[in-house]
Amino acid sequence: MAQALVQEVYQSNSLSSSAHFSNSKPILAVDDEIPTIDYLNLFHDDPDQRSKVLQHLSKACDEYGFFYLVNHGIPDSVIEGTLKGIADFFELTKEEEKREHQKRTTNNKIMWDQNSHSGENREYLKVIAHPELYCPNKPLGFREALEEYFKRFQDVKIGLARAISKILGFEESYIEKALKLESGFDVAAMNLYPPNFQSKGSTGIPSHTDPGFIVSLIQDVNGGLQVLSHNGKWINVYIPRNAFLIQLGDHLEILTNGKYKSHLHHVVVEKNKLRRISLATLHGPDLDTFVAPATEFVDGFHPPAYRGMTYKDSLEANGHGVIEVQSCLEQLRLQNHN
Ligand SMILES: O=C(O)CCC(=O)C(=O)O
Numbered sequence: 001m002a003q004a005l006v007q008e009v010y011q012s013n014s015l016s017s018s019a020h021f022s023n024s025k026p027i028l029a030v031d032d033e034i035p036t037i038d039y040l041n042l043f044h045d046d047p048d049q050r051s052k053v054l055q056h057l058s059k060a061c062d063e064y065g066f067f068y069l070v071n072h073g074i075p076d077s078v079i080e081g082t083l084k085g086i087a088d089f090f091e092l093t094k095e096e097e098k099r100e101h102q103k104r105t106t107n108n109k110i111m112w113d114q115n116s117h118s119g120e121n122r123e124y125l126k127v128i129a130h131p132e133l134y135c136p137n138k139p140l141g142f143r144e145a146l147e148e149y150f151k152r153f154q155d156v157k158i159g160l161a162r163a164i165s166k167i168l169g170f171e172e173s174y175i176e177k178a179l180k181l182e183s184g185f186d187v188a189a190m191n192l193y194p195p196n197f198q199s200k201g202s203t204g205i206p207s208h209t210d211p212g213f214i215v216s217l218i219q220d221v222n223g224g225l226q227v228l229s230h231n232g233k234w235i236n237v238y239i240p241r242n243a244f245l246i247q248l249g250d251h252l253e254i255l256t257n258g259k260y261k262s263h264l265h266h267v268v269v270e271k272n273k274l275r276r277i278s279l280a281t282l283h284g285p286d287l288d289t290f291v292a293p294a295t296e297f298v299d300g301f302h303p304p305a306y307r308g309m310t311y312k313d314s315l316e317a318n319g320h321g322v323i324e325v326q327s328c329l330e331q332l333r334l335q336n337h338n
């Protein structure tokens, strides 16, 4: 019901159960429900209310690894202003100015590209968002919009780290300290997907997981993002208006020794009637922090399932610069683990 309403609100890209091709295999995606977490209620004064929402969060993290976050306190105007700033960047920036950010160097702070993997249909701008924001100077107002958005989201990031620490049974600063989130390395990926009549295939972005603690995602219209759930089904994502999709990242999976999982997701564009813009921010540990399965998650029955590495080394493990925030979870997984 809620999903039907959301679809109506967006009046846009049709996404009901659909077969499509990814990695040349047909995949059926379904409209199963995704848990919704009320952020402010995670900190409710009434302990009963609080514990109800914390339990809900616990189930969402244990089973799904992703959830919608509503009532997060970031005004609609900030989210809408950010998406407008991103749309303006893609529309107003001259091709040659974009291309200045296309060159790969070892320490890019800003990167722009188009269809950089085979079969991909997207234009993107990636910027380092934290501890310091890097951003193209134009168009007017773009930097200010991003600055406001990332400043506001820092509180939500820390709030989620505290709530997740609690549901894991630790003191609330546990994750903040383990991943040194105050100086965490966050990269914002701004994506523009063409409508189907302009795309050269069905895939917007191929299946992948993302490094880091969590990923926060906003979008202008629904269309094409699908996540692989714990029960093996691809689920169509319909984010309620001005809410976030939160996905658990690879480094939370590593820290919890696989208790929490980073889930595969991809974007299909074949049915999109409209172009779509998304902003996926990968909130990572401090670059120099060594992340390995924490001792609390390791015992005789649960041997370490991943090799430890600093966040920086893990981002560079595929031979790319840190700004590309590529997952290397499969390289870190210990083969003898069952
Ligand atoms: O655009 C989307 O919905 C997903 C983007 C994404 O997964 C990414 O940038 O890592």
Ligand SMILES: [Fe+2]
Pocket: 208, 209, 210, 265, 280
């Ligand atoms: Fe992603």
